Amino acid sequence: MKIGNLIRSLNTGVLALLAFGGMLLYMCAADLVVSFKPAVSFEELLEEGKELKPGSHVEGNVVYALDYFASESTYTKRSDGSRSGSRKSGNYYMIPAATGCFALKCRQADVDALNSLSEETFDYMMSGTEPSTEIFVEGKAELLEGNLAGFYKEYLGELGYTEAEIQQMGEPLVVRYVNFMAVRIGFVLGLVLVLLGLLLLRAGYRREVRGSGLKRAEDLPDAP
Numbered sequence: 001m002k003i004g005n006l007i008r009s010l011n012t013g014v015l016a017l018l019a020f021g022g023m024l025l026y027m028c029a030a031d032l033v034v035s036f037k038p039a040v041s042f043e044e045l046l047e048e049g050k051e052l053k054p055g056s057h058v059e060g061n062v063v064y065a066l067d068y069f070a071s072e073s074t075y076t077k078r079s080d081g082s083r084s085g086s087r088k089s090g091n092y093y094m095i096p097a098a099t100g101c102f103a104l105k106c107r108q109a110d111v112d113a114l115n116s117l118s119e120e121t122f123d124y125m126m127s128g129t130e131p132s133t134e135i136f137v138e139g140k141a142e143l144l145e146g147n148l149a150g151f152y153k154e155y156l157g158e159l160g161y162t163e164a165e166i167q168q169m170g171e172p173l174v175v176r177y178v179n180f181m182a183v184r185i186g187f188v189l190g191l192v193l194v195l196l197g198l199l200l201l202r203a204g205y206r207r208e209v210r211g212s213g214l215k216r217a218e219d220l221p222d223a224p
Helices: 003-009 012-035 108-127 146-158 163-168 180-210
Strands: 057-061 068-074 087-097 100-105 136-143 173-177
Touching (some): 012 180, 068 108, 087 108, 087 173, 100 146
Parallel strands (some): 100 173
Antiparallel strands (some): 068 087, 087 100, 136 173
């Protein structure tokens, strides 16, 4: 393979296909692996012997929620350095489990339902009436880091947990909502774009090796 021919085979279209397709593969690969793992439900995590671990696939109706300890907002940064107004993108809720608690990062669309479930959970703790709000969540578990981990531990303290009990729970974990169907579609699309880019690159390389098939200027007959 001649490097010169290969370089000449690259064009804007091929580079765009390879770059965009590769980016999609990179962004979706980790979540794609999680999507094929056997899922554990929120109900199962209330049972002894079930433990949430980083990388776990979680799926099902949220059974109980103990209010939120942090909110998240997003904004768009413009080319001139300014930024748009902040837009809420969900809350971090405390979810009880057999091993203690873990966090749940929801979509903004699920905030109202989780707020209702939180109120019903505290009512249940006082009256024994089971919550009636149902909300389905699918996502993956990962470590909770930075300021969020601090807010998480502060809220556990407000709930009555001692510092020793909080330490015994181990590293704080969060289940983040993930649309695994979108992940799978994105991965397949990325793969298609990369393969298409490679096919076009191969075709361009073959043209460079074989030439255009047109006669060169020195091979043309002399003009009369």
